[in-house]
Every structure is written in structure tokens, then in C-alpha cells.
Amino acid sequence: MFFLPKAAYFHIPFCVNICHYCDFNKVFLKGQPVQEYLTYMEKELQHTLAAAPTEGMETIFVGGGTPTALSLQQLETFFTMVSSHFSFAQLQEYSVEANPEQTSLEKLELMKAHGVNRLSMGVQAFQASLLKELGRSHTEEDVFRTVEDARRVGLTNISLDIMFGLPRQTVDHLKETLEKAFSLDVPHFSAYSLQLERKTVFYNRAAKGELLLPEHEEEARMYEVLMEEMEKHGYTQYEISNFAKKGYESKHNLQYWNNNEYYGIGAGAHGYIHGVRHENAGPLKKYFQAIDQAGVPYTASHTLSLQEKMEEEMFMGLRKREGVDDSRFIKRYGRSFFTVFGTQIEALIKRGLLQKEGTRIALTKQGVFLGNEVFQEFIGVTTV
Template identity: 70%
Template sequence: MPEAAYFHIPFCVNICHYCDFNKVFLKGQPVNEYLTYMEKEMINTVRQTPYSRIKTIFVGGGTPTALDYEQFEMFLKMVNRHFSSDKLDEFTVEANPEQTDRKKLEIMKAFGVNRLSIGVQAFQEQLLKELGRTHVKKDVIRTVLEAKAVGIENISLDIMFGLPHQTVDMLKETLEIAFSLNVPHFSAYSLQLEKKTVFYNRAVKGDLLLPEQEEEAQMYEVLMEQMEKHGYIQYEISNFARPGYESKHNLQYWDNNEYYGIGAGAHSYVNGKRVANAGPLKKYMSLIDETGFPYVHSETLAPSAKMEEELFMGLRKMDGVSDTRFKQRYGKSMYDVFGPQIEQLLAKGWLKKSGDRVSLTKDGTFLGNEVFQEFIGVV
């Protein structure tokens, strides 16, 4: 039974050059109508699969803070109506600094939001322009200060590395400014070239100057060293937190737990099924009219697929995968299923054992995708 819910707001004032998430330009879109259909999906979803307790909520996009005040309040009221919980541990909203002012932060606070995830990426204006971002450093600083002023102290900043024209020194400068803001959490991702993005098209044309692989690896090394130096624990390949401030919602994914997904392009994992919603707004809304649900794909996971996901999702966490938990879920040891693969990765020095757990070594964190691949198609 799901204890987490994700809500997707697909509207953006501008489109970033690296983003392949489901999104549309805000201007001219039927925003209010879309929100009404989101509520229909919420009602039908909870009726079909009731929950006993929701622990975490995450609102992503797109750009949730691109909604105007009325729309934002309307949306958060809906979430509270249908996914309310007296014992909600974490309620996160993604925010772009240039579209997040004090009034929106006050609305968030009033409706139970207690965590803010701010898209920063870098603090150099030339890099931000290259990324297609429209904020500047002062917007980030203002947003952090205003969030704290309204009582939202649990703040995460997103940082990117391996960017076009980015150097190790630029990353160090970004981190130095970020640490000065005294927030408890960071997510830090290397640039991935995804199809149908501006960066991908430029790369195909040979018009995208990216750091060499060795330099990108050096950036990741610097990132890990600086995080540790400043008191942030790396608890997942791309995530760092002060103790007690780990993202509870994202841990639901990495722990391979079930979750609701509401909105255009959202994905759910409920009752052993992975379900994908329609991405285009018209299709999303018309499917809800026709069937009550916007599903375009549904797959009931076989036990073998669940076990594979348990390994490659769980190994993203620095504390890895517990064999005791694996046995409780699947009735057999992970060594019975993946013994040769685990032994091979231990021999390579990419995995390590501690008690009943296996986890990535430091070398393994640099080669995560290669490690995870070893568990695909085994069973």
C-alpha cells in the first residue's frame, strides 16, 4: 500500500536546454482546467486504491512555482483534501528561484509544505544562460532567506556538474556559495544528454563543448570531498544531507516502495503494477473523461523484475541492500538469486559487504550504472 504521493505540474515559463521531463510552455495553456482534471485523478485513484497513511508528498515538474497565487492555492487545497495525513513526515515542492516569492512561500507554509527543493544548478551567470536558466545568484539567495523567514527550514539545492564550459574551479565556486547559504540538503547530478533536448541536438551536431570524462570524474571527487568537509553525509549516489535531513520521499523510491503518481506524465507503482500516465495535456484530460484514469501503460511486475529493482535501486544508497529485508520481501536470499554477480562485483572492488548488507565502494560510486547493469536480466 503506497505511503508516498508524487504530483506533476508540467508548466514552465521557459524550457531548460537539458530537461527531458514532461513539460510545456506555460503561456496559453489551460492551467485551471488541468488542475481540475488532476483533482479528478486524485479522487479516482484514492477510491480505487485507498491508503491508510501518507508519509511523504513531492510536487515536481515542470515548474510548480510557475502557477500563479490562485492556482497554487487551488492545487495545494486539492492535495490536502485527498492526500492529507496528520502524520505527514515530508511535503516537498520544487521551486525555481525566479518564480518563487514570499507570498508563494507563505501559501506553501499555510498548506503544510515543509521542504523546498530549489533548482540552482550553478552560480555562474554564463553557465546559467548556457543551461537556459533565467535566474541569477541573487534570486537563489533571496529565495533561501525568504523560505527560512516563513518557517521552511528544510531546504535542498540542486547542483549540476559536467556542464558545457564548466571547470573544476567553477564547481568549487558554486559549492562555496551554496555552503554559505546554510541549507541541510544537496542533490548533485552530472549532466545527462537526453533525446529531444536542446543539448542533445547540439551534441549530435558537434556543437556542445563538454568537459572530458576525466575532468567530470574529478568534479565528482571534488563534490564528495567538499560535502564531507562541510558536514554533509553522502547517503545516495547524488544526494548529500546533514544527519536527519535525508529526502524521505526519494528514499521511498530507492527502497523500492510503492507510490502514487498524479498528473500528466507521472508514473505510479501501486499493487505491484507500474503505471504511466499520458504526457500531452489533451490526451491526459480526454483519457480521464473516457475511463477515469489517464493511463497509457500498465505493467504488473514479475517477482524477478521486483528483485532486480530491489538491487539496482537499493544500491544507489550508500548503506546498500539488506539481505534480511530481501528475504522478508521475496522469501529467499539475494545471494541465492544474484550470488555470482555480487561475488564478481566484490572481487572487482565495486561492492563491499558489511553485516547482512552489500553496498557500493567509493570506486563503485563512479561506476554505478555498470554495477546496476549486472543485475538486469539475470533471473
């Protein structure tokens, strides 16, 4: 069983500078064949839609890399391409990732003119020393200016990314960052702990013992402070790493957490179409060559079994604080998750990591801190 995709992710891999923690597919912008890349993205999109048509988009997310590193003309080309292939009649959310120092008033006006209605901005911290440590090139002033400019053109649905557990970061640093972030009065925050990913500057420095990270207890305290401050300022934690004022939850990310299918277009993008998860070639030359040869740039594809779909429904859905509902599960898979995963659910409830309310199960507060342990219990389960 599969559902028609109503969400699309577009990957723009170009960056003016490379952050020390980022493991997403990206390349330095200077000297890159950006216009050619946009042409190939359209070829991939055309081939994808021919094989898997849609009735219309509900959400679109443009990520990277740094989408706003593109010039005005390049952004115009991209946005025109997207709107020429999708109906926006059902579109609820159109998000673009932005770096503050590369997001001019003119680019924001262009986004607004093409139907973009949400801005997701990478801030991470408000201390110049921490930003330098991260390899970020923006300033506090850039953030405030970009938020003001976005509102000036009518883009009021703004999300800020915050990070914790950073090298040399303290709880007081995080409190200061949150205080300044709250002063901007944006409706959404995404907040992530630092993960050391292979092939990043931080990973290599950590391997050499050169990265001074907070102790585990201090990082846990940062997460606790984060949740307390968000609640105090009127933001609901609707997912492990996401907080929103009512009505401003990320509709696109909910497509992922609800285990819905989506198009993934661009070098290094991942997609989920007709029950098949696929990964695109990352290097630009390989991406171009694959599209020339096959129309799509897939380097890996996996058809999910019914068991795998049920597992994903659980560990993706449990990221949401509302959890997962058995009635939805039965509608999708013809079986109750209390039957499929009854042993795991019972054990996690006894450990105080899950709670049950009617037909719904969700993480407890303790379970939020130990989410990965909970999710692992639903992977590789043998069922009859």
C-alpha cells in the same frame, strides 16, 4: 505481494522557460489551461484512490515543470485539492520544487500554510554564463533571496540542486558554485552530472557537434571534488547523487530507493501501485481525454514479476550508500539475495565494486563511480 502506497508524486508540467537539458514532461505556461489541468488532476486522484486507497501519506513531492510558476490562486487550488484527499496525520515530508525567480514570499507563505515543510530549489550553478548556457533565467541574487524568504516563513528544510559536467564548465567553476552554495548553510544538496536526453536542446546541439562538454576525466574529477567538499562541510553522501546533514535525508526519494509503491498524479507522471508500474499521458489534450474515457490517463502499464521486483530492489537500493540488507530482502521476497544474485554479488566484490558487511552489501568508493555498471549486473538475471 504489494504494500499500500504511503507516498505521492504530483506533476505540474508548466514552465515559464524551458531549460536546455530537461527531458521531463513540460510545456510553456503562457496560454495553457492551468485551471482545467488542476481539475483533471483531481479527477485522476479521486479515481486512483477509489481503486487503491491509502491509510495515509508519509511523503508528498510536487515536481515539474515548475510548480512555483503557478499563480497564488492556482497554487491555493492545488494545495487545497491535495489536503482534501489525504490525511496528513502520518505526513513526515511535503516537498515542492521551486525556481528561485518564480518563488515569491507570498507563495512561500502559502506553502507553509498548507503543510509544505521542504523546499527543493533548482540552482544548478552560480555563474551567469553557465546559467545562460543551461537556459536558466534566475540569478545568484534570486537564490539568496529565496532562501532568506523561505527561512523567514519557517521553511528551513531546503535542498539545492547542483549540476556538473556542463558545457564549458571547469573544476574551478564547480568549486566556486559549491563555495557559494555552502555559504547558504542549507541542510541538503542534490548533485547530478549532465545527461544528454533525447528531445532536448543539448541533445540536438551535441548531435551537430556544437556542444563543448568536459572530457570524461574532468567530469570524474568534478564528482570527486564534489564528494570531498561535501564531506569537508559536514554533508553525508547517503545516495549516489544526494548529500545531507544528519536527519535531513530526503524521505520521499528514499521511498523510491527503498522500492516502495507510490501514487503518480499528473500529465507524464509515473506511478507504482499494487505491483504495477504505469506511465501517464504527457500531452495535456491526451491526458484530459484519457481521464474522460477511463478515469486514469495511463498510456503504459506493466505488472512486475517477482524476479523484476527483486532486481529493482537491488539496483534501486544499491544507490544508497548504506546499500541493501538481506534480512529486508528475505522479508519481502522469501529468498536471500545471496541465493538469487550470488554469482553477481561475488563477481562485483572481487572487482572491488561491492563490499559485504554482515547481511548488508553496498557500493565501494570505486563502485560509486561505476554505479551504472554495478546496477546493470542485476538486470535480466535468469534465476531458478
